Every structure is written in C-alpha cells, then in structure tokens.
Amino acid sequence: MVLMWRKCRCGVTVFVRTSHTVLCLGVAVSLLVKKTALRTALVEFQDPAYGLSYLFVLLFSLAMYFLACLVDPGYLPLQNGTWSRVPNNNSDEEHGDEEEGMADETRALDRTNRQRPCDYCEIRQPMRSKHCEECNQCVRKYDHHCPWLDVCVGERNHKFFWIFLLSMSVLILWSLHITRTAMVHELLWSDWFSSNVVFLIDLAILLPSGFVVGGLVSFHTYLMVRGLTTWEVVSRERISYLKKLDDDHNPFNEGCMHNVLHFLASMNTRHWESIYSRRVNVKQAGIV
Structure with a gap:
C-alpha cells in the first residue's frame, strides 16, 4: 500500500512539474514564433538586451520554481534511523x-x-x-x-516560493504586454481570429494565471511582512x-x-x- 502510494505521488509530481514547465516554455516559444516584439528583439536581433532580459526572467522563474519544489521544506528529521517517538510514560x-x-x-x-x-x-x-x-x-x-509544487511550503522553502511568485508575476505581465501589442487587426472576424488564434490561447493561459499568481504574491508578501503563515491565518x-x-x-x-x-x-x-x-x-x- 505504501509503495503504491509513493508511486502515485511520484506520478502526480512529475505531471504537475512537467505541466508547469511546458506552459511557461510554450507561451515563450509562441511569442518567439509569431511576429512579436520578443521575436523582433531576439530572433531578428534588433534589441538583444530586451530579448535576453525576458529569457532571464523566464529561466529565473523556472529556477525558483524548482528550488521551491526540491528544497526540503523543513520535514522533521529522523533520529538514529527512527522517528523521535512521543515518550510513553505514566507521569x-x-x-x-x-x-x-x-x-x-x-x-x-x-x-x-x-x-x-x-x-x-x-x-x-x-x-x-x-x-x-x-x-x-x-x-x-x-x-x-501547494498543489502546483506538489510539495509543502514550510520554513526552508517559503522564501523560494515567494521569489518564484514574484518573478512569475513579472513574467506574466511582460508576456501579456507582448501578446497585446502583437495582436493583428483585421476587418473580418474570421480573418482576425485566424491571425490571432495563438495569441488568444496565450491570453487564455496568462489572464487566469495572472490573477492567481498576483493574488498569491500579494498574500504571501503580507504574510512575510507580518511574520505569519497561511495555516495560522486560516x-x-x-x-x-x-x-x-x-x-x-x-x-x-x-x-x-x-x-x-x-x-x-x-x-x-x-x-x-x-x-x-x-x-x-x-x-x-x-x-x-
């Protein structure tokens, strides 16, 4: 039973973290493939500083995500190979x-x-x-x-989780700006939809993600400043x-x-x- 539970958790973990990575990289790739400010800056090499800055924020957010996932959140340690059991006495x-x-x-x-x-x-x-x-x-x-990390947020990884949220907020806002400015205007609705379908998919990912991440980074900034935890507040x-x-x-x-x-x-x-x-x-x- 324990082995089955661990295999199930491992499968969920791989799926969750792969999904996050694919979504982040997928949006970035779509902005590089289509005619956008990012493509102009990076692929056409007209403003490499702009393009490289975007890539840095992208890679930094992914690095913070995996740090938050992989750093021990503060699991209570084993002592001499066994759990530190509660004393069983008659006091x-x-x-x-x-x-x-x-x-x-x-x-x-x-x-x-x-x-x-x-x-x-x-x-x-x-x-x-x-x-x-x-x-x-x-x-x-x-x-x-955190279901999106598939790991606990605790004393050791909370700061990485907050930095991840902050960098992801910047990345989402930047991606939204690039997407909005790249949308093509057409007279016919069918032509407009055909020209902008990739951008519409990006918006469908970025807008709800932006609301969630923005709310989380605001709340966890409040927790950080006040010295609280979500568990203690709730x-x-x-x-x-x-x-x-x-x-x-x-x-x-x-x-x-x-x-x-x-x-x-x-x-x-x-x-x-x-x-x-x-x-x-x-x-x-x-x-x-």
Missing part, C-alpha cells in the same frame, strides 16, 4: 493529556516546552509545525501544501498557541524589517518557542 502531566484526547491540540500541548504530539508520526512537533497528510510528514513552520481559532490570544496579537511579529530579513536571509530553522515566550504572558494565554 501525571502527560498521562492526563492523553486521557483527554491527543486530537485536541490545546490539551495535548506539552506544558513544559509547548511541543505538541503528532497523532500520525507520534513525534513532538516544534512550535508552528504541522503534519501534512499529503506528504505524510510533519513540517516546520508549516504554511500550506486556522487561528484551532491552533492551541494562538487561539487564546487576542485576535490582533501575533507573538511571532518581530517588526516588518526583521520579519522580512529573517524570511529572506535566514538559512536555518528558528526556535519559535523562545520567540513566543518573550512576547506572550504564558499564564494569561492559559497554557500553563
């Missing part, structure tokens, strides 16, 4: 929580280090981690499982370390500049428990 502190139900995040919250047991992996999750049922692993600073009322705080209180907000700097420049995972403890009165939060 009053942990046993009471187990009796009340480990599925309840608030009751299962460890009273000492605020690490929540995962019901699937049976490991202690660091704060801001969550189990992804698609990947079947726990992810540090879990944001969401499920705040169900997250044990957030739901008893005031709605406008974000314990992980270190200021816009620090949030952006850590998001884009940090290469290591952070100890969110200590950051949380410095900004929250634990007693008032109802955790101890």
Whole structure:
C-alpha cells in the first residue's frame, strides 16, 4: 500500500512539474514564433538586451520554481534511523493529556516546552509545525501544501516560493504586454481570429494565471511582512498557541524589517518557542 502510494505521488509530481514547465516554455516559444516584439528583439536581433532580459526572467522563474519544489521544506528529521517517538510514560502531566484526547491540540500541548504530539508520526512537533497528510510528514513552520509544487511550503522553502511568485508575476505581465501589442487587426472576424488564434490561447493561459499568481504574491508578501503563515491565518481559532490570544496579537511579529530579513536571509530553522515566550504572558494565554 505504501509503495503504491509513493508511486502515485511520484506520478502526480512529475505531471504537475512537467505541466508547469511546458506552459511557461510554450507561451515563450509562441511569442518567439509569431511576429512579436520578443521575436523582433531576439530572433531578428534588433534589441538583444530586451530579448535576453525576458529569457532571464523566464529561466529565473523556472529556477525558483524548482528550488521551491526540491528544497526540503523543513520535514522533521529522523533520529538514529527512527522517528523521535512521543515518550510513553505514566507521569501525571502527560498521562492526563492523553486521557483527554491527543486530537485536541490545546490539551495535548506539552506544558513544559509547548511541543505538541503528532497523532500520525507520534513525534513532538516544534512550535508552528504541522503534519501534512499529503506528504505524510510533519513540517516546520508549516504554511500550506501547494498543489502546483506538489510539495509543502514550510520554513526552508517559503522564501523560494515567494521569489518564484514574484518573478512569475513579472513574467506574466511582460508576456501579456507582448501578446497585446502583437495582436493583428483585421476587418473580418474570421480573418482576425485566424491571425490571432495563438495569441488568444496565450491570453487564455496568462489572464487566469495572472490573477492567481498576483493574488498569491500579494498574500504571501503580507504574510512575510507580518511574520505569519497561511495555516495560522486560516486556522487561528484551532491552533492551541494562538487561539487564546487576542485576535490582533501575533507573538511571532518581530517588526516588518526583521520579519522580512529573517524570511529572506535566514538559512536555518528558528526556535519559535523562545520567540513566543518573550512576547506572550504564558499564564494569561492559559497554557500553563
């Protein structure tokens, strides 16, 4: 069963990532084949800087896409070849929580280090981690499982995902401009359609993609500046370390500049428990 699941996931992954690559390259090739500003600049070599700049943005966006796909999002590691299992002892502190139900995040919250047991992996999750049922692993600073990457977005690859969205937004806007200016005007509708059918296909790809990517890059820019994750925004009322705080209180907000700097420049995972403890009165939060 596990082997079949892995083969299925592998097939989906190859299909998704191949589809993205084909769509990106297909639009670019169509703009090079037809009479466009890109063809004039690159193929006819009238403005090579313009054409090479477009190709750079295209290749850069693809590179960021595959970095976001292939970089470990922050899967919780194995210890000595096995998962770090939740201790199974009879202490009053942990046993009471187990009796009340480990599925309840608030009751299962460890009273000492605020690490929540995962019901699937049976490991202690660091704060801001969550189990992804698609990947079947726990992810540090879990944001969401992206179907277009077919991988989780977490602490280690979130910045690459954001850079990919930003570069893809630039590429889509640039491609839309080239497509719009290249459309041919004809007197007859049939002649107009015949002359512009390739551009219409490009528009059918670019316009909905532009709305989706533009919305995502705006939302994830907001998350980056505020020091939040999609999971925390969407499920705040169900997250044990957030739901008893005031709605406008974000314990992980270190200021816009620090949030952006850590998001884009940090290469290591952070100890969110200590950051949380410095900004929250634990007693008032109802955790101890």
